[in-house]
Amino acid sequence: xxxxxxxxxxxxxxxxxxxxxxxxxxxxxxxxxxxxxxxxxxxxxxxxxxxxxxxxxxxxxxxxxxxxxxxxxxxxxxxxxxxxxxxxxxxxxxxxxxxxxxxxxxxxxxxxxxxxxxxxxxxxxxxxxxxxxxxxxxxxxxxxxxxxxxxxxxxxxxxxxxxxxxxxxxxxxxxxxxxxxxxxxxxxxxxxxxxxxxxxxxxxxxxxxxxxxxxxxxxxxxxxxxxxxxxxxxxxxxxxxxxxxxxxxxxxxxxxxxxxxxxxxxxxxxxxxxxxxxxxxxxxxxxxxxxxxxxxxxxxxxxxxxxxxxxxxxxxxxxxxxxxxxxxxxxxxxxxxxxxxxxxxxxxxxxxxxxxxxxxxxxxxxxxxxxxxxxxxxxxxxxxxxxxxxxxxxxxxxxxxxxxxxxxxxxxxxxxxxxxxxxxxxxxxxxxxxxxxxxxxxxxxxxxxxxxxxxxxxxxxxxxxxxxxxxxxxxxxxxxxxxxxxxxxxxxxxxxxxxxxxxxxxxxxxxxxxxxxxxxxxxxxxxxxxxxxxxxxxxxxxxxxxxxxxxxxxxxxxxxxxxxxxxxxxxxxxxxxxxxxxxxxxxxxxxxxxxxxxxxxxxxxxxxxxxxxxxxxxxxxxxxxxxxxxxxxxxxxxxxxxxxxxxxxxxxxxxxxxxxxxxxxxxxxxxxxxxxxxxxxxxxxxxxxxxxxxxxxxxxxxxxxxxxxxxxxxxxxxxxxxxxxxxxxxxxxxxxxxxxxxxxxxxxxxxxxxxxxxxxxxxxxxxxxxxxxxxxxxxxxxxxxxxxxxxxxxxxxxxxxxxxxxxxxxxxxxxxxxxxxxxxxxxxxxxxxxxxx
Numbered sequence: 001x002x003x004x005x006x007x008x009x010x011x012x013x014x015x016x017x018x019x020x021x022x023x024x025x026x027x028x029x030x031x032x033x034x035x036x037x038x039x040x041x042x043x044x045x046x047x048x049x050x051x052x053x054x055x056x057x058x059x060x061x062x063x064x065x066x067x068x069x070x071x072x073x074x075x076x077x078x079x080x081x082x083x084x085x086x087x088x089x090x091x092x093x094x095x096x097x098x099x100x101x102x103x104x105x106x107x108x109x110x111x112x113x114x115x116x117x118x119x120x121x122x123x124x125x126x127x128x129x130x131x132x133x134x135x136x137x138x139x140x141x142x143x144x145x146x147x148x149x150x151x152x153x154x155x156x157x158x159x160x161x162x163x164x165x166x167x168x169x170x171x172x173x174x175x176x177x178x179x180x181x182x183x184x185x186x187x188x189x190x191x192x193x194x195x196x197x198x199x200x201x202x203x204x205x206x207x208x209x210x211x212x213x214x215x216x217x218x219x220x221x222x223x224x225x226x227x228x229x230x231x232x233x234x235x236x237x238x239x240x241x242x243x244x245x246x247x248x249x250x251x252x253x254x255x256x257x258x259x260x261x262x263x264x265x266x267x268x269x270x271x272x273x274x275x276x277x278x279x280x281x282x283x284x285x286x287x288x289x290x291x292x293x294x295x296x297x298x299x300x301x302x303x304x305x306x307x308x309x310x311x312x313x314x315x316x317x318x319x320x321x322x323x324x325x326x327x328x329x330x331x332x333x334x335x336x337x338x339x340x341x342x343x344x345x346x347x348x349x350x351x352x353x354x355x356x357x358x359x360x361x362x363x364x365x366x367x368x369x370x371x372x373x374x375x376x377x378x379x380x381x382x383x384x385x386x387x388x389x390x391x392x393x394x395x396x397x398x399x400x401x402x403x404x405x406x407x408x409x410x411x412x413x414x415x416x417x418x419x420x421x422x423x424x425x426x427x428x429x430x431x432x433x434x435x436x437x438x439x440x441x442x443x444x445x446x447x448x449x450x451x452x453x454x455x456x457x458x459x460x461x462x463x464x465x466x467x468x469x470x471x472x473x474x475x476x477x478x479x480x481x482x483x484x485x486x487x488x489x490x491x492x493x494x495x496x497x498x499x500x501x502x503x504x505x506x507x508x509x510x511x512x513x514x515x516x517x518x519x520x521x522x523x524x525x526x527x528x529x530x531x532x533x534x535x536x537x538x539x540x541x542x543x544x545x546x547x548x549x550x551x552x553x554x555x556x557x558x559x560x561x562x563x564x565x566x567x568x569x570x571x572x573x574x575x576x577x578x579x580x581x582x583x584x585x586x587x588x589x590x591x592x593x594x595x596x597x598x599x600x601x602x603x604x605x606x607x608x609x610x611x612x613x614x615x616x617x618x619x620x621x622x623x624x625x626x627x628x629x630x631x632x633x634x635x636x637x638x639x640x641x642x643x644x645x646x647x648x649x650x651x652x653x654x655x656x657x658x659x660x661x662x663x664x665x666x667x668x669x670x671x672x673x674x675x676x677x678x679x680x681x682x683x684x685x686x687x688x689x690x691x692x693x694x695x696x697x698x699x700x701x702x703x704x705x706x707x708x709x710x711x712x713x714x715x716x717x718x719x720x721x722x723x724x725x726x727x728x729x730x731x732x733x734x735x736x737x738x739x740x741x742x743x744x745x746x747x748x749x750x751x752x753x754x755x756x757x758x759x760x761x762x763x764x765x766x767x768x769x770x771x772x773x774x775x776x777x778x779x780x781x782x783x784x785x786x787x788x789x790x791x792x793x794x795x796x797x798x799x800x801x802x803x804x805x806x807x808x809x810x811x812x813x814x815x816x817x818x819x820x821x822x823x824x825x826x827x828x829x830x831x832x833x834x835x836x837x
Contacts, residue, residue: 723791
């Protein structure tokens with residue numbers, strides 16, 4: 001190809017020499033083609049060329065003036081072939097004249113045309129644009145047979161990949177009316193009908209039925225009317241992968257000798273094809289005796305328990321390799337060694353005897369020396385400072401190598417939210433000569449600052465506008481270095497959040513928070529400071545807004561809420577270093593004017609001073625789409641026990657008194673591929689210290705998406721229950737002791753099946769199906785943890801760096817609430833942010 005390009009350039013730039021290389025002789029003799037004889041070349045002439053340089057063409061023949069050649073003979077045939085090999089000529093002919101012992105050669109050429117333009121016909125505009133990016137046609141390029149064939153093949157492969165197996169491509173040339181020796185190409189495509197897989201048949205299978213084997217072909221499926229979401233197109237490359245998967249399945253069931261004898265793909269009709277696969281299953285094998293050699297650190301019995309394979313188990317090479325080298329859902333044998341520094345260890349299973357259907361294995365262990373971590377290398381962090389990554393790394397220089405610490409570091413880096421969790425690279429670089437290992441971490445930055453500017457209808461509040469800014473990788477250290485404002489100083493892992501919601505002067509809410517995740521820079525001690533202010537105004541009929549401009553201000557109902565909180569958190573090392581604890585001191589001040597918050601409490605000021613103590617554990621591997629791990633939190637929010645020191649009259653809320661217990665647990669298990677099961681349990685209980693009734697603050701409201709029904713009150717816990725209206729699950733009819741809005745106890749259970757659709761960090765998308773059940777109770781004497789309102793449905797989650805997590809669910813309620821409810825059982829829910837309850 002390089003030679004052809006050089007030749008073309010040479011031909012176009014060699015000059016404008018005359019087409020006659022040497023003058024034609026005036027006299028000539030006749031060549032006797034029956035009697036070959038030698039001649040000396042007296043001259044070479046090129047004719048028929050329009051653009052190509054004649055001197056360059058003459059040199060390509062391999063002949064030159066003065067050469068001795070045999071006429072007729074192979075010399076002229078070789079010269080013609082040399083010209084043909086360039087691929088730039090459509091025809092080559094040669095004539096010869098002799099003058100005694102001298103011969104004069106004339107090469108008559110026909111140049112191939114050049115491409116002026118090309119177009120597609122028979123297909124729509126979007127497909128034509130897609131094909132333009134795939135074909136290699138360029139204006140001015142010589143149109144050769146190879147160019148035409150390559151173009152035809154590219155177009156055919158494009159449609160074959162889309163199941164148009166009968167596609168026909170016809171390329172026609174039309175001379176250009178303006179440019180000399182140039183053509184326009186019309187590439188006409190006749191797609192035909194899409195061809196689907198009609199039948200998949202297996203021959204020779206006795207151990208498994210056809211349906212079982214068909215399920216192993218992940219990318220090759222039969223077309224059936226009930227398979228709405230299953231693609232049945234045929235792709236040869238994917239089919240070859242499926243055949244390998246089929247053999248892997250047989251191997252996993254003990255059929256280690258299974259092979260595919262043959263396969264055939266045949267036409268059933270114009271739009272259907274059939275597939276027949278003939279298999280030789282062979283014999284099923286089982287483990288018999290497993291012995292260990294070369295192991296000194298761990299004895300045979302211990303290694304056998306970790307391996308977890310017993311005599312009589314089905315022989316499964318894939319599972320054996322997993323349990324020896326890497327088991328994502330449990331401990332494997334190599335982890336015992338690598339977590340203790342033995343990076344250079346290896347375990348090789350050897351079949352020492354095959355007798356009948358039984359196999360004896362010998363595990364040959366090479367333990368080697370312990371490896372010490374030498375250097376830590378980091379790459380890819382263009383915005384985040386090195387120290388932010390280094391403080392999360394658990395594989396420190398001088399320590400023994402540990403695979404567990406390596407994986408833990410990856411999860412810690414993913415949890416920061418600054419990097420694409422799917423592309424975090426871990427690369428141990430062993431140095432066997434000195435027994436050390438360098439570890440290279442590679443990350444891919446992704447935007448994680450969020451700006452929100454939205455408007456909506458907030459129920460009784462009316463139209464509400466929201467402006468928010470969340471800076472999740474902020475840097476106060478660079479605040480006064482204006483060269484770091486790009487457009488804001490970033491890279492030190494601090495979080496700054498500002499948010500404003502407003503509906504004129506009828507509803508306003510302001511909040512600010514700042515978090516330093518590593519206070520002091522040495523330990524995982526976090527500090528969070530937050531402030532907020534909320535203003536509600538109602539007219540004399542209880543509506544947000546005024547009926548007219550002449551309403552008396554004394555009749556306006558107001559509720560102002562001001563609050564501040566300071567929180568300190570730290571990571572624990574016991575029971576393990578997945579545990580954390582936090583303590584928060586918060587103060588909320590409620591100022592009521594003609595606002596009926598509770599019976600007998602319309603005016604006055606309430607103060608809430610509380611301490612929130614939280615202990616939790618988190619071992620999930622990815623904050624955006626967890627595949628494995630668990631989370632749980634237990635928190636106690638309590639105020640001072642005022643009622644134990646002084647008598648409080650009913651309706652006296654100057655100092656709010658309560659204690660609130662919350663428990664949340666979540667568990668993730670990776671079932672297969674990107675399919676994950678998630679189970680959750682949530683409990684909440686609100687109490688007081690004395691014998692009085694529990695007040696209106698800090699209660700639970702259950703139902704809907706968990707965002708509140710448009711009248712969001714600061715001192716309330718909103719719990720989602722999809723398939724039901726917002727705040728609808730109160731159990732008010734069956735609970736005569738319910739005095740205030742909201743309950744004092746709730747529990748909720750959730751099961752979700754999640755399937756990752758797109759891991760793209762710009763828009764991570766997964767779908768889900770859910771079953772959930774929950775209830776809310778107004779008094780403890782009516783508390784019944786198994787009396788639950790159930791729902792089911794489907795949904796999707798989209799994580800975008802600029803907006804956070806957005807969710808869409810369709811829930812179907814399975815039970816009726818007391819007191820009746822709208823007959824509509826199904827409803828959509830819109831979710832913002834990660835809902836933990």
